[in-house]
Amino acid sequence: MADAFSSSSENVIQRQVDVQETRRTPLEELDEFYQIQKTCEFVCQNHFSKVALQFPDELLHDSTAIAAEIERITQAKVFILGDTSYGSCCVDEVAAEHVGADCxxxxxxACLSPSKRLPLMYVFEKASIDLDKCKSAFGELYPDTQARILILYDVRYTHAIENLVGQLCEDYPNVVSSQLVVEGEQCYSHGQSKKEDDEEQPRIHFGRQLSLKSGLSVEDYNMFYIGQDGPTLRNFMMTWNRCSFSSFDPVTSTGRMESVSVTRALMKRFYAIERAKDANVVGILVGTLGVADYLVIIQQLKETIRNAGKKSYVFAMGKLNVPKLANFLEIDIFVLISCPENSLLDSSEFYRPVxxxxxMEVACNRSREWSSEYITDFRHLLPGGQNYVPPPEGQEDGDDTDVSLITGALRSNKLDRNHEFSHSSSLVLRNQTLTVANTNSAASFLATRSWRGLEQKLGETPVEKAVEGRRGIAIAYEEEGG
Structure with a gap:
C-alpha cells in the first residue's frame, strides 16, 4: 500500500492507493507462454523487417524481454505498441502504420475482428485452467449425457480446449466445440472434437467456426462458456439470446447457470431504439480504425440517418468517457462503430444514449423490424452481409408517422428538403401533437450558446514570456498563506 499526499505543505488529501506488483515471466518460460519461436518463424518466412508487437496493459511487463528476444533471433526492428487508441482486443493497425511496420x-x-491492412499473427495468453474442476462443473450443470452442448471459450483458454473436449466426448457424444478461424490469422491450429462420419455445417461467428450436425441450428444447442464474465460472454448471450447459457470461471474454478435476464437486456436496448427514433441530431462515434469495413458502415449510417430526416455528425475521439461526450450537448443520441464486444456499451452514466x-438501423430503416434477433457485428448489416436489409423504395419521399413510446407525440420521418440547409433554429409546428423533424444543424445550436470555447484572437493578444505558475492544488496553493 502507498500513501498519496496532495501537497508538501499540508496533507489536504490523503488516500490509499492499491499498488499491485506484477511478476515478470522467467526468461526460460517466455517461449512457452508467448510463442516466441513461432513468432520468429512468422517474421522470417515473410521477410518482415519492421514488426509491431501489440500488448494489453496487463502483459506490458513482459514486452521488453519478448521484443529483445525477437530482435536477437530475426534481426528485425521491433516496436512495442501499448495504450491503444481504442479497445486492446482490436488490432491497432493505425499505430503500427505510424512506425512503418510490415506486420x-x-x-x-482478442475480439478476432477481421483486419485487412497488415499481415497479422495472434498470440493468445495461456491462462491457467483446472480441467478436472471444469469437467466436474460441466457434469453438475448438464446431468443429461445426451444433451446437445456447444462449447465457447475465451481465446486465452484455447490451449486447453482440445484436451477438455476429448475427455467430455467420452460421456457426452453430442458435445461440439467452436474452433478459432480468423481471416489472415497465422497461429496455432486448434482441432475440433467430431466424428468423421458426421455431416457438419461450418458457420463462422465472431472468429469462431461452429460445426453443427446436419439439420440443426445454433438454437438447438445449450451453450457452455469457459472464461470470466465480460464483453465476450455478453456478446454471445445477446446474439444467441434464445439459447440457454452456462459458464465456468477458470479463475475461481466454479461453474454456474447464467441467470442474467437477456429479455430485460433486450428491453433496455429497445428503449434505446425509441430514443433513437425521437432523436433529431445523431453523432456517429468512430470506435475502431482496425475492423474491416468500418468506413463502409459509417457511410451507410449517414445515408440511413439522412433518409430518416435526421442530421448526423462523425466524431473520432479514441476511448470514450462521460466528460468527452458531455461536450456535445447538441447531439441527441450517439451511435458507436466498434467491434462486436465493445459495441454493447452501457451508457447509463452518459448524458446521451449510445x-x-x-x-440505429431499426430506428431509421423502416424495412428492418425489431425482433428477438440481435446483431452486434456491423459487417452483417452491409450489402452482401447475412443480415442486410435494403431501405424501402421511396423512403426519402415518404411521410409515414408513428407515435413515440417515450413522449406520446406523433413523429414524422419525412426529410424536409426545403430546410435541409437552413440555418433557422426554430421548430416547425404543424399542430399541438405533430411536429416535423428538427433538421437544424449543430452550428445553429452552437450560435445560441453563451460560451463557445476558446477564441484564437490572432494578432490581438500580446506576446509574453513564460512565467512560473502556482504549485499545489486549487484549494491550497503553496504560496498562499494559512
Whole structure:
C-alpha cells in the first residue's frame, strides 16, 4: 500500500492507493507462454523487417524481454505498441502504420475482428485452467449425457480446449466445440472434437467456426462458456439470446447457470431504439480504425440517418468517457462503430444514449423490424452481409408517422428538403401533437450558446514570456498563506 499526499505543505488529501506488483515471466518460460519461436518463424518466412508487437496493459511487463528476444533471433526492428487508441482486443493497425511496420503480432485477449491492412499473427495468453474442476462443473450443470452442448471459450483458454473436449466426448457424444478461424490469422491450429462420419455445417461467428450436425441450428444447442464474465460472454448471450447459457470461471474454478435476464437486456436496448427514433441530431462515434469495413458502415449510417430526416455528425475521439461526450450537448443520441464486444456499451452514466449500428438501423430503416434477433457485428448489416436489409423504395419521399413510446407525440420521418440547409433554429409546428423533424444543424445550436470555447484572437493578444505558475492544488496553493 502507498500513501498519496496532495501537497508538501499540508496533507489536504490523503488516500490509499492499491499498488499491485506484477511478476515478470522467467526468461526460460517466455517461449512457452508467448510463442516466441513461432513468432520468429512468422517474421522470417515473410521477410518482415519492421514488426509491431501489440500488448494489453496487463502483459506490458513482459514486452521488453519478448521484443529483445525477437530482435536477437530475426534481426528485425521491433516496436512495442501499448495504450491503444481504442479497445486492446482490436488490432491497432493505425499505430503500427505510424512506425512503418510490415506486420502486427497481437498478444492477449482478442475480439478476432477481421483486419485487412497488415499481415497479422495472434498470440493468445495461456491462462491457467483446472480441467478436472471444469469437467466436474460441466457434469453438475448438464446431468443429461445426451444433451446437445456447444462449447465457447475465451481465446486465452484455447490451449486447453482440445484436451477438455476429448475427455467430455467420452460421456457426452453430442458435445461440439467452436474452433478459432480468423481471416489472415497465422497461429496455432486448434482441432475440433467430431466424428468423421458426421455431416457438419461450418458457420463462422465472431472468429469462431461452429460445426453443427446436419439439420440443426445454433438454437438447438445449450451453450457452455469457459472464461470470466465480460464483453465476450455478453456478446454471445445477446446474439444467441434464445439459447440457454452456462459458464465456468477458470479463475475461481466454479461453474454456474447464467441467470442474467437477456429479455430485460433486450428491453433496455429497445428503449434505446425509441430514443433513437425521437432523436433529431445523431453523432456517429468512430470506435475502431482496425475492423474491416468500418468506413463502409459509417457511410451507410449517414445515408440511413439522412433518409430518416435526421442530421448526423462523425466524431473520432479514441476511448470514450462521460466528460468527452458531455461536450456535445447538441447531439441527441450517439451511435458507436466498434467491434462486436465493445459495441454493447452501457451508457447509463452518459448524458446521451449510445446505441449500436443495428439499433440505429431499426430506428431509421423502416424495412428492418425489431425482433428477438440481435446483431452486434456491423459487417452483417452491409450489402452482401447475412443480415442486410435494403431501405424501402421511396423512403426519402415518404411521410409515414408513428407515435413515440417515450413522449406520446406523433413523429414524422419525412426529410424536409426545403430546410435541409437552413440555418433557422426554430421548430416547425404543424399542430399541438405533430411536429416535423428538427433538421437544424449543430452550428445553429452552437450560435445560441453563451460560451463557445476558446477564441484564437490572432494578432490581438500580446506576446509574453513564460512565467512560473502556482504549485499545489486549487484549494491550497503553496504560496498562499494559512
Amino acid at each position: 502486427i503480432v497481437h498478444y492477449g485477449r 446505441v449500436t449500428p443495428f439499433e
